[in-house]
Amino acid sequence: METAHLGLLDWSFEPTVSIGVAGVGLGYAAAWRQRLLSSSDDTSPWLGAPRLRVLIFGVGLVSGWLALQSPIDTGGDRYLLFLHMLQHLVLMMVAPPLVLLGIVGARPPDENVAPRLRALWTALSRPWPAALLFNSVLLVWHLPALYNATLTDEPLHIVEHLTFVAAGVLFWWPIVDPLRRSSTVVVSPFQKMAMLVLAGVPPTVIGLVFALSSTAYYSFYTAAPRLWGLSAVSDQQIAGVMMFGAGNLIYFLAISIIFLRLFGRPEDDESGAEEAARRRAIG
Numbered sequence: 001m002e003t004a005h006l007g008l009l010d011w012s013f014e015p016t017v018s019i020g021v022a023g024v025g026l027g028y029a030a031a032w033r034q035r036l037l038s039s040s041d042d043t044s045p046w047l048g049a050p051r052l053r054v055l056i057f058g059v060g061l062v063s064g065w066l067a068l069q070s071p072i073d074t075g076g077d078r079y080l081l082f083l084h085m086l087q088h089l090v091l092m093m094v095a096p097p098l099v100l101l102g103i104v105g106a107r108p109p110d111e112n113v114a115p116r117l118r119a120l121w122t123a124l125s126r127p128w129p130a131a132l133l134f135n136s137v138l139l140v141w142h143l144p145a146l147y148n149a150t151l152t153d154e155p156l157h158i159v160e161h162l163t164f165v166a167a168g169v170l171f172w173w174p175i176v177d178p179l180r181r182s183s184t185v186v187v188s189p190f191q192k193m194a195m196l197v198l199a200g201v202p203p204t205v206i207g208l209v210f211a212l213s214s215t216a217y218y219s220f221y222t223a224a225p226r227l228w229g230l231s232a233v234s235d236q237q238i239a240g241v242m243m244f245g246a247g248n249l250i251y252f253l254a255i256s257i258i259f260l261r262l263f264g265r266p267e268d269d270e271s272g273a274e275e276a277a278r279r280r281a282i283g
Contacts, residue, residue, distance in 0.1 A: 010074040021065045024099075028057055031106065041105035045177065050105060057102020064095035068161065077151060080230070081221045082239040088164060089243070092138065093250045096168035100176040108179040125173045127187055131195045134171035135202050137163050142206055144217045151220045171199065175254065189258050196251045196258075203247035210240025 031037045032054075043050045066072065067090040076084030111118070124130065141147060141160050150157040174187045175195060216222045216232035226232070 009071055011071065012069045012073045014069065017065065017068045021061055025061055028061075028102070031103070036107045037103065037105075041107075043105040046101055046104050053102045053104065056098050060095045060098025060100075060102060063090055063098065064165070067091055067095070077157075079221075079224050079227050081218060081232075081235045082242055085239040085242050086246075088138075089246055089250075091161060091164040092134070092168040092171075093247060096165065097172040097176060097254070100169065100172050100178045104176060104178040106179055108181045111181070125170055126185075127174045127191050127195050130170045130174055131198050134167045134199060137167040138202050139206070144219075147218055148220045151218075171195070175258075189262055192258050193255050196255050200248050200251045203243045207240045207242070207244025207247065210236050211244060212240070213237075 028037075037050075037053070039050050041050045043053065047053065047056075067087045072083050072087050072090075076087050109118075124133065141150070141163070150160045175192045177184070177187055210217075213236065214233060216236050218232075218236070221235060222232040224232075226235075230238075
């Protein structure tokens with residue numbers, strides 16, 4: 001048991017994760033250097049000061065790195081389901097929206113660059129396909145057989161994390177709507193709120209099932225060393241409360257921000273798109 005407590009303090013320091021995060025950070029710095037991002041960008045739909053994006057982007061990037069490298073990762077992979085659940089929440093619901101807020105107002109790539117890939121992204125990132133894919137990824141990976149498999153098969157575990165991040169970016173893209181051009185189809189505030197309400201269903205269902213069940217569903221954790229006197233069932237119940245509570249709190253916060261903006265300048269999204277298109281045309 002003492003060994004398990006010590007193992008809980010381990011950091012991963014997986015080189016591929018750190019290299020990937022550093023690469024994203026360098027790409028962001030290069031975007032500023034190439035003026036794909038600038039202090040004159042229109043960030044009115046979300047931010048007052050364009051340079052605030054750097055701080056938000058940094059917080060998003062660091063939160064993702066911590067989820068994959070800190071004791072959150074080692075503890076969740078070896079001992080505690082609720083730490084693993086925390087990691088999933090950060091990878092899907094915290095890091096992606098913050099990173100996207102960090103690039104809001106950026107100059108979009110030329111329309112002639114990778115047109116097929118851009119068309120595919122445009123189709124997938126519309127509100128309902130994005131919400132469907134996001135919810136599907138969340139639900140499928142939490143099926144007991146597949147969830148247990150990820151904890152004993154490292155390549156599969158990596159795929160799981162990559163799909164979490166990809167689904168998170170895809171889902172939050174139409175909500176943040178970071179890159180705008182004259183052809184941008186603006187997502188209305190009500191569509192954004194509807195997406196967030198729909199996305200709250202899976203974590204609510206899974207969270208309540210975990211929190212109310214007297215049976216541990218994941219055999220990996222029933223066999224894992226127990227820490228702090230937590231049984232596998234108690235650990236699962238904490239994970240359920242975390243998914244139900246923290247997951248819905250994030251969505252509620254996003255809905256509240258969008259809703260409150262309707263009492264201020266509800267046209268910000270539309271005017272922001274028009275202003276961005278006008279500046280691109282002048283530039």
